[in-house]
Amino acid sequence: MTTALATAGLTKRFGAQTAVDGVDLDVPAGAVYGFLGPNGSGKTTTIRMALGLVRPTAGTVTLLGRPMPGDLREVLPRVGALVEGPAFHPYLSGRANLQRLDAADRFADERTSKQRIDAALDRVGLLHAGGKRYRAYSLGMRQRLGIAAALLVPREMLVLDEPTNGLDPQGTREVRQLIASLGHEGVTILVSSHLLAEVEQICTHLGVMRTGQLVAQGRADELRASRRASVRLSTPDVAAAAGVAQRLGLTDVTTSDDGLTAALGDVASEHVVAALVGAGVAVRELVVNRARLEDLFIELTGEGFDAGR
């Protein structure tokens, strides 16, 4: 699998503050890459550098096999982007705003313009609202117009920065489905979000940012597997239970007054139950904590309002 977007040691400093610090992104071609991290963790600045809007302080960007921003003119026509939320002229209609962007793109064919704009509006469900002024759009409609702008011509890659920001659950689901269907068409997609739950289910790959650094990256299933399942047992016979756990080869066994916890490893939970019961241990409760990506995410990015900085 070739690489659609790779950065090496990508760094951006604004004065004394380091917004992005030595990020090595690796987005394989054909992936739906979830770019996660709290607000202010450097996702948008990284995206801006990848698209040549902001000049890196250090490091390199390779987009679709070409160096950025050096080969920007050759690369950007193949990339559709929604950067930091939708931005359009408020007194123009949604359609007029798309016409303007289409006119600006010197690779877009004027003869097919209307047809392509209609198709893009239709794809995001805005065909009937195309004539309305942008000012009158709801936040959800604005986000969708931003996505439509990225879809005006067929692209090899889409970069969608927080496309679900401000959407209600229904709108979020719709955007997720749209991204999923584009992913199935073979378009490489980089989708950023500060909410894991919004993009987790559609992503094949994940990257997690925290305070300007990329703290985890890889295939979503591998990241999930990196979290080992654990078991928590509630019992009055703590000593006997600990013996069984040792015999089964469970690791990280910690006991308390009314039970124990242990890492499950490769042992199936039904074997644990059978062994405990066979040894006469009174089992009050047994809970298996499966790998949850959310825990990993929270572990990596921290919780609370100070998570970003």
Added chain:
Amino acid sequence: MPAAERGFPATAVPDEAIAEAVVVPAPMTAQPAVGAWLRFLGSEMRLMLSRRRNQAGLGVLAAIPIVMAIAVKIANPNDRGQGETFLSKIVGNGFFVALAALIVEIGLFLPLAIAMLSGDAVAGEAQIGTLRNLLVAPVARTRLLATKYVSLVIGSFIGVVVVAVAGLVAGGALFGLHPVATLSGTTLPLPTALLRLLVVVLYVTAFLAALSALGLFVSTLTEQPLGATVAVAIISTTMWILDSIPQLGWLHPWLLVDKQVALADVLRDPIYWPTMRLGLLTDLAYIVVFLLAAWARFSDKDVSG
């Protein structure tokens, strides 16, 4: 929001599998360069002219000559025809309303219009965020600046033409249009005089084109369109004030506005060119310097708005 607008076309929610990397045909066929650029310029002009504020601005520009013509018409008859200004000649010939209006508006209203348009050009797009959309559309930065500048020059021309035409219409309606007496004492037939007026229009447009270059540069410095507009208006007005202080004679040749009133030389017979030629050279110098400055500033500016 109506239900029809809400729903995306139904698509299957994917399984965990990675989608096969299908090669999507890339739209890499560039359109004919000139046609594509004209299309972009057309879009830019539509954006400028569809904006209500700009339409109101054109209305104000057109209102000045109308107000002047009416004011002269209802003025005390004893004041008529005195002095040697264009204003005093209006009574005898509506043609002079256009000239007088251009001379009046060149000091404030036309520069103010350019200040507004140039504030919109880059700073305005940066403020609402559409600048980043254009850049990733993509539009090369040099191409964007060039298109913005040409649209400012066209906007200048439209503004000046509106003043001249409004002046001719108002003056013609109230005083009639007649052959024009030149400053040299000869008389020009009306068609020739109208051609001379076109020369004035182009001369004023050249001045505004130079001011637009300055405005475009200022516009690349900030993300506040109002700030850019105020800065350009202040610079222009300051130049007019400095130009009116005789003690600063040494500075005057460097001021963009210094040779602009020379447009009256068009009404000599034959046209007296030397001062206007210097004026055009000054315009050209300002255009070159400030376009280069704008390009230097914008070509590697971080667009984070």
